[in-house]
Amino acid sequence: MTETTPQRRPRHKRPPTIHDVAAHAGVSRGTVSRVLQGGHNVSPASQEAVNAAIRKLGYVVNRAARSLVTQRAGSVAFLLSETQDRFFADPNFTTLLRGCTQALAEHDIPLVLITAGTEAERRRITPFLSGHHVDGVLLISSHRGSPMVEHLRRAELPFVCCGKPLGQRGKVSYVAADDHEGAKDMVRYMLESGRRRVATIAGPQDSPGGVERLAGYREVLAEHGLAPDDRLVAIGDYSWASGESCMHELLTRAPDLDAVFVASDLMAGGALAAIERTGRSVPGDIAVGGFDDSPVASTARPPLTTMRQPWDRISETMVRQLLAQIDGEGPATVILPTELVVRESS
Amino acid sequence: MTETTPQRRPRHKRPPTIHDVAAHAGVSRGTVSRVLQGGHNVSPASQEAVNAAIRKLGYVVNRAARSLVTQRAGSVAFLLSETQDRFFADPNFTTLLRGCTQALAEHDIPLVLITAGTEAERRRITPFLSGHHVDGVLLISSHRGSPMVEHLRRAELPFVCCGKPLGQRGKVSYVAADDHEGAKDMVRYMLESGRRRVATIAGPQDSPGGVERLAGYREVLAEHGLAPDDRLVAIGDYSWASGESCMHELLTRAPDLDAVFVASDLMAGGALAAIERTGRSVPGDIAVGGFDDSPVASTARPPLTTMRQPWDRISETMVRQLLAQIDGEGPATVILPTELVVRESS
DNA sequence: CTGAAAGCGCTTACAG
DNA sequence: CTGAAAGCGCTTACAG
Structure with a gap:
């Protein structure tokens, strides 16, 4: 890169890139990238140098650049196919959202919250989904024949439902309590x-x-x-x-x-x-x-x-299933047991 | 592009790009992009042709590619600086989340849900934030001296708080009920x-x-x-x-x-x-x-x-303020009136 | 109003 | 194990 070309923003204001890391570590950008991918086929010495440079510079990968080449968004949607009122009034949904956020965080995958309760909303999110701005969808819907299932199939987007989706033909992944x-x-x-x-x-x-x-x-x-x-x-x-x-x-x-x-x-x-x-x-x-x-x-x-209802297990399982499907695995059904909690009313 | 170069994936399986739209419309990719940006400096005829091609091909912009060049993530975080238990038990937070999702949807901006209740979680999300994987943050925290405020400042990420952040020095944007x-x-x-x-x-x-x-x-x-x-x-x-x-x-x-x-x-x-x-x-x-x-x-x-509490107005205002800040505007404080609702208990 | 071209920051065969 | 290079799909000065 010739230094005569003016940068769009002054270099010192821009976050470091693999280019900077490579220069610092005295290796090529390819090697830096390999370290980022897990360090296969990289000598311990290079590995060490790269990691040191990363720490030193405070390097953070640019997800947009990575997405562009891997063709993966790196995020997952939590999609509410319910009117918002309905959803947000129901404590179960909140519990589920919390569990899924947690489970995804452990995989370092951001959760994008999307609502699609009305036809207008569904129209608005269609480009988002079919543009693969997320890699997969956790579909929350409790109604027979949710139109989202068809949408998602057409978009060829992996998805797993919470609860058995009624009135659907063909294989659909879902996780449900018994x-x-x-x-x-x-x-x-x-x-x-x-x-x-x-x-x-x-x-x-x-x-x-x-x-x-x-x-x-x-x-x-x-x-x-x-x-x-x-x-x-x-x-x-x-x-x-x-x-x-x-x-x-x-x-x-x-x-x-x-x-x-x-x-x-x-x-x-x-x-x-x-x-x-x-x-x-x-x-x-x-x-x-x-x-x-x-x-x-x-x-x-x-x-x-x-x-x-085993909400923690449900959300963990949904996430695990979804990630598996994103990696090419086929659909599956998981039924989890419930547990009697005796208090005073009965 | 020489057609002798093999595609990584067969073209027919890949979603259309501006290249395809340009070819279809008989214009350059630059022109397609200009139409995407609002159609300034584009002749009505070209505009028409491009839009027709977009519809025909079902073109959807690739956000990763756009982000890479614009240096904008195109999404915003809803950040809970609370233990998850606390948050998800409180109906106010849920109401707020709902309002913010809605308000952002109107701007076509995805909401990324992030929790940072513990020190471990905060460490995990730091790279995400300092890597500018979101353009700004809606910060939800009700405790004095939330460490997130400092984090966000250091990351130079625009943010607006829900409620006045106590124990902070310097200007902080916030929206609160009176x-x-x-x-x-x-x-x-x-x-x-x-x-x-x-x-x-x-x-x-x-x-x-x-x-x-x-x-x-x-x-x-x-x-x-x-x-x-x-x-x-x-x-x-x-x-x-x-x-x-x-x-x-x-x-x-x-x-x-x-x-x-x-x-x-x-x-x-x-x-x-x-x-x-x-x-x-x-x-x-x-x-x-x-x-x-x-x-x-x-x-x-x-x-x-x-x-x-005027939650709808609070969330709308937070979103508006945040978007304004992302566009370079300075911080602001907004206080919204509450309203007495008389039922039976008093 | 328009096209050609550079460049955003990565990953990944490819050739060594 | 490593580097050079192509390419992911956009945007945006630049020159006309």
């Missing part, structure tokens, strides 16, 4: 502690948790020789308010119920409020079991007995 | 509705909200000729549990109190539980006022009267 077994464990626990009229507030029937947890509930009742009774079943939308109104409904239809399995802690919170208003006690008159073990479970009055 | 006036409005409201023994549960005294809201409380009491009384003041840490224990403490020290201004809704939730346990009623015996208008405010029993 909703079915979890529900069974909870309802069994209630029956075994002497309850006889167990109702349920299920989640939306276009979400996997909504369907699976309800199925588990029904199975255990049948196992115990109890006849199915539609008066004992209400369908909510995972919100606090829906838990409240569903509980009200159940109590009207089946005033003799002595337990209720609620498919989310948030709805269980609403159910508790509805029960309290009728003057009944929990767990004295009615046992209440939640699902999630979200923060509201322990602050609820009384504290909720609930099924813990 | 904690002081907000607290005064709430306490005035309580006094004007006939309360005489107004207590407070303040936030941590190393956070701006903790300090300012307590100061506002004291001022209004003085305004009304009421003598300061330390038995009426407790200091919490914004958590539900601390609200509960602080309330218990206040009730022990000053059983005759008839109102309490709590510096966060989460703490107010805990306070309600503590009050309920003593058999007192809200607002009959004790009026409770919160701060934030977070989701818990409306689900609390009874629903909380609170001061609404």
Whole structure:
């Protein structure tokens, strides 16, 4: 490089490049790059010299330059295919976001947060995705037939879903808690502690948790020789308010119920409020079991007995799966067990 | 480009570049780039041809290549200088994250989520920041003397804080709600509705909200000729549990109190539980006022009267300020008014 | 208004 | 094990 060519910015203001490191270490830029890539085929002496120069100069790789040649963005998206309201109100999503951020940080991969709850938003992010501005996507969506799955396939972008994506054909990677077994464990626990009229507030029937947890509930009742009774079943939308109104409904239809399995802690919170208003006690008159073990479970009055979802393992596994897929591996499904957490409500 | 040189990947599998667009439109790559930059100094005819080619080919700009030459990352970080637990438990942070994501999306700028709650995490992200892998930082931290401020300054990275950063010298951009006036409005409201023994549960005294809201409380009491009384003041840490224990403490020290201004809704939730346990009623015996208008405010029993923080405006303003700084503008301070939301607890 | 050309900072065959 | 060189896909003075 001839020093007669003026730099765009004065050199001393620009961060050091491999060129500077190479000059300092007395090697070529290629060698510096090899050290950066893990030091294969580099003599210990060169390696040493390069590392010293890197420390000395405070060199940090320019990700844009690297991306340009490797054709990899070096980042991953956390994509919310939900209306923002819905997402940010649900403590589970927050827990998941936290877990994924953490898991990715361990791989030094930045997480890009993207929302795509509306058609307009989806249009806006399409170029971003199909331009491969991220290497892969952690897809968070709880609704049947999310349009994002098709988008991502077309963009040939690796992705893994949180929870089984309903209404999709073909192989889709996903990681999920064992909703079915979890529900069974909870309802069994209630029956075994002497309850006889167990109702349920299920989640939306276009979400996997909504369907699976309800199925588990029904199975255990049948196992115990109890006849199915539609008066004992209400369908909510995972919100606090829906838990409240569903509980009200159940109590009207089946005033003799002595337990209720609620498919989310948030709805269980609403159910508790509805029960309290009728003057009944929990767990004295009615046992209440939640699902999630979200923060509201322990602050609820009384504290909720609930099924813990293994969020840490879910997020770690999602990240691991995604990175594997980015490296060319095929899709996979992982189901993780839930755990009964006994507090006071049941 | 001689076609004898083999491509690394077959051309048909690679996304189109400006080269392809240029060929299609019958212009040079420079012209294509000019159209991409807004179309200045480009004839309408060329403009038209280029746009048609872009649509036809489904061209999407390669951000890495652009970054490399413009020396801009094209993304912004949302940096949590808090332990993750703390952050993700607080609904305010979530609301803020949501607002910032939205505001940035409108500028087509990806948000990179980064946590730096521990020293180890801070070390890990330092190269990322000093390598300018983002153009600026939205800094979320509520503690005095956050080390991140110094880090960011040294990295010469534009940043704007959420809330006044305590214990910092020199100019720092920040956007905050008017904690002081907000607290005064709430306490005035309580006094004007006939309360005489107004207590407070303040936030941590190393956070701006903790300090300012307590100061506002004291001022209004003085305004009304009421003598300061330390038995009426407790200091919490914004958590539900601390609200509960602080309330218990206040009730022990000053059983005759008839109102309490709590510096966060989460703490107010805990306070309600503590009050309920003593058999007192809200607002009959004790009026409770919160701060934030977070989701818990409306689900609390009874629903909380609170001061609404203008989160949407805060996030929009933070983003606007940050983008301005990235474009070379100087630092600024913005204080936004809060609003009294009357529900049932006071 | 336009094209040719340099250059952003890396990685990676290639030839030794 | 190492260096020289090509190339990743853009932007932007520069000269017309």
